[in-house]
Amino acid sequence: MTAGPEPLSDAARAALDRELSDLRTERAAVAATLGGGDEPGDRADQADELQRATELEKLDARIGEVEGRLREGAAAGAPSTEAVGVGSTVRLRFGDGTESTVHIGELADAGDPALVTADSPLGRALLGRAAGESVAYATPLGRTTAVVVSVGGRS
Structure with missing residues (x-):
């Protein structure tokens, strides 16, 4: 890819929008399962809580990546007609x-x-x-x- 922001095709933008929606839905579901500050009971509960927190971090990271790519695509504008690029x-x-x-x-x-x-x-x-x-x-x-x-x- 080139050094500057890359444009997004309509299909890529739609796919990223769908992925972002799915990620946000999944994030809400995972966040709802996290404890509200109460100390989990046994070690199994603690391990489950830690696993859900780790999953939440991964979802947040991917959401940030997708949002960043959508912003970059919007800032890039239309694809060039001079040289081949994404889009x-x-x-x-x-x-x-x-x-x-x-x-x-x-x-x-x-x-x-x-x-x-x-x-x-x-x-x-x-x-x-x-x-x-x-x-x-x-x-x-x-x-x-x-x-x-x-x-x-x-x-």
């Missing part, structure tokens, strides 16, 4: 002459077969590239190349 739509031409359009995202989405994650071999090869540039990347069948035909922002 870009990229038209590629492969060695056999076929062309394909892919979307660069951070989160895998089974509902979007054209999505390429930024940390995949093709995604890493495309980041920062402009129209006309060639990229090489690893596939299960070996290395292959493609030419970036065009770069567009994702609506």
Whole structure:
């Protein structure tokens, strides 16, 4: 990824919003099980209380990460049409002459077969590239190349 804040595609924003909602619901459920200052009874109760407190800390940390990514995505604005970045739509031409359009995202989405994650071999090869540039990347069948035909922002 680039050094600055990365834009979020609509699909990534929706996935993060769903995750944040789920995390907040789970956090509320865990918080409700914590004791209200009463000393737990036996060691098993103390261990359960400690485990729930640790889970609460993990949930709070992930909530902070997701909220931060959503803020970063909002601050980044629309994806660049000059160079490939997260949120870009990229038209590629492969060695056999076929062309394909892919979307660069951070989160895998089974509902979007054209999505390429930024940390995949093709995604890493495309980041920062402009129209006309060639990229090489690893596939299960070996290395292959493609030419970036065009770069567009994702609506």
